[in-house]
Amino acid sequence: MPEDRQSLPFEPKGARKVGSSSGASDxxxxxxxxxxxxxxxxxxxxAVFTGLPTVAGMxxxxxxYLLITKGVADIAPGLTLAGSGFFFLLGLVGLSFGVLSSSWDPQPGSLLGLENLTPNVQRMRQSIKAQKQQSKTD
Incomplete structure (x- = not known):
């Protein structure tokens, strides 16, 4: 009975249902x-929000290395480690931001997608809550 099911939290509005008259037999x-x-x-x-910080971290x-070997500056190893760690952490944050800032509408949205962040986080929370309730009933 796919026609009777509720829409999923991340399902776009007006999505075609499985089991509709044209696609039920295929x-x-x-x-x-x-x-x-x-x-x-x-x-x-x-790729952008994770790739750029990762390249910067490397x-x-x-x-x-180049600054130390050319004698331009004497950089402490801890400073190099902290700087690269910052960029790798920024790449990890970019991974989540890249997924959560994407528009679920057919139109692509803005460049950064900040307007999509709040609705997508709410959808994610609703989905997690629904999964927890479903696992309790099973």
Whole structure:
């Protein structure tokens, strides 16, 4: 009875239901949890918001090495470690931000996606709450 189910927290409004009259007999047509255009948008955002800080974190090592070997500056190893650790941590935050700032609408939204952050966090919380309630009833 797919027609009677409630929509999922992350399901876009107006999504086609599995079991509708046109796709009920075709097993190749299935409903995805995350639509393809949203997954592609998330992947691009994650690549940017995680990739750039990760490259910067590795660049701290290279930059420190070059500055020390050329005699330009005497940089403490702890400072190099702290600088690279900061950028790697920023990349970890960028991973979550890239996923949570993606628009679930067919339109891509703004460049940073800050307007999508609050609704997506609320959807995530609702989904976690629904999963916990479902696991308690099982």
């Amino acid at each position: 097993p190749a047509i299935r409903q995805e949890a995350i639509p393809r255009y949203v997954a592609d948008r998330m992947a691009r955002r994650v 660049g701290v090592f290279v930059g420190s």
